[in-house]
Amino acid sequence: MKLELAKFLVNKIEFGEKTEYDNGLLRVNKEEMLGLIGEDYRIENLDVDITNPGDSVRIIHVLDMVEPRFKPEGGIYPGFLSPPHTAGSGRTNCLEGAAVVLTGEYSKTEKGLMVSREGLIDMSGPAAQYCLGAKTHNLVITSKAAAGISNADYDASIRLASLKAANYLAETTKELISENIETYELSDTAEGLPRVAYIYQIQSQGALLETFVYGSDAVNLVPTLMHPNEFMDGAVVSGNHSMQTVPTYIHCNNPVIESLYQRHGKDLCFVGIILTEGHGKTTFLKERSASFAAKIARLLDIDGVILTQEGAGMSMIDQMLACRECEKQGIKSVVITYEIGGMEGNDVPLIDSVPEANAIVSTGNREELLDLPAVEKLLGGKYIEGAFVLNEQTEASGAITVNFTIVYSSTNQAGAMKMRAMQY
Secondary structure (H helix, E strand, C coil), X not given: CEEEEEEEECCEEEECCCXXXXXXXXXXXXXXXXXXXXXXXXXXXXXXXXXXXXXXEEXXXXXXXXXXXXXXXXXXXXXXCECXXXXXXXXXXXXXXXXXXXXXXXXXXXXXXXXXXXXXXXXXXXXXXXXXXXXXXXXXXXXXXXXXXXXXXHHHHHHHHHHHHHHHHHHHHCCCCCCEEEEEEXXXXXXXXXXXXXXXXXXXXXXXXXXXXXXXECCCXXXXXXXXXXXXXXXXXXXXXXXXXCCHHHHHCCHHHHHHHHHECCCEEEEEEEEEECCCCCHHHHHHHHHHHHHHHHHCCCCEEEEECCCCCHHHHHHHHHHHHHHHCXXXXXXXXXXXXXXXXXXXXXXXXXXXXXXXXXXXXXXXXXEECCCCEEECCCCCCCCCECCCCCCCCCCEEEECCCECCCCXXXXXXXCCCXXX
């Protein structure tokens, strides 16, 4: 399986008469964009805005972030924009440095569904160095659910809108030739080196808290072997609006996958990815998932695994169980996770741990506080939701104090950002 990523660097986004990519400048015809993604009766008050790094802009109610990608021969985001055929081969064009940022507001009165939890991106100021999206040139989608539309239906509609928007933007490169093409292929040149797999744990709890694999909700997914290239073509799409989730942008640009690819054939043999769903509602499901993941690793004759997870609480338990089962099979394991150490950093950092987890990489304490200054422009809503801002009655454009839980992907469990904690 061979994938070529043709990258086109974006240095700025602006609205224009024609949607086109021109030597680093991405122009967007706003009316055409709204016509493409706004033909859904489930959405109202749909709008798109543009933000560039350094702007005095705060984006709240962030639900997902998608890198514009397009396949000249078709097949991007399979299960949504194309049939659910195996992805990860051929040529994929990427608008590097650009993103579609999806925001949304759900009904607070609907029973039986969890409403979204907050995500915040500051394009400038102290938060910009920590949150995903602050360094990219963004097309921001805002909307509300139409009257009488359920949260689940609205969520499905805006997810599809964001993927369509991402594909539409990247399609501007259809007739262009990139000078930066990277090839991804698991060659046989790594024979004799330690065999390493990546146990990639996603979270899927149901509506508004789900992750999709080839367009299907991954609830109770049995651990599945996948090629890393599949992720780069959008085989896994986020619909998870919980705290510190893994957005679609990172599923396509996972730093663990990238690092293992860079080392493949040098000091390790990257064998593949074992995809698991980490929020088993019963002990039975948790033990089944951990055992299956370790079994696949053993059948592949794996020497070591890297484990990441999405979510907290129950998901951390699943991750630790998988680590324990792999170690029992003689497979060395490294866990990557964030900490929940309290605002002062003196709380118990991990919800669960096992003795076998003796190599842990921390992506930081998500409960530390951060003071944010006022901004000139606010997108996505008016007030921050949830209990993760100290002055929650203040309009979100003003000076506020938040903890890193809502700073978008600041302690991302895939290790995509700068946060870390160290033991001395």
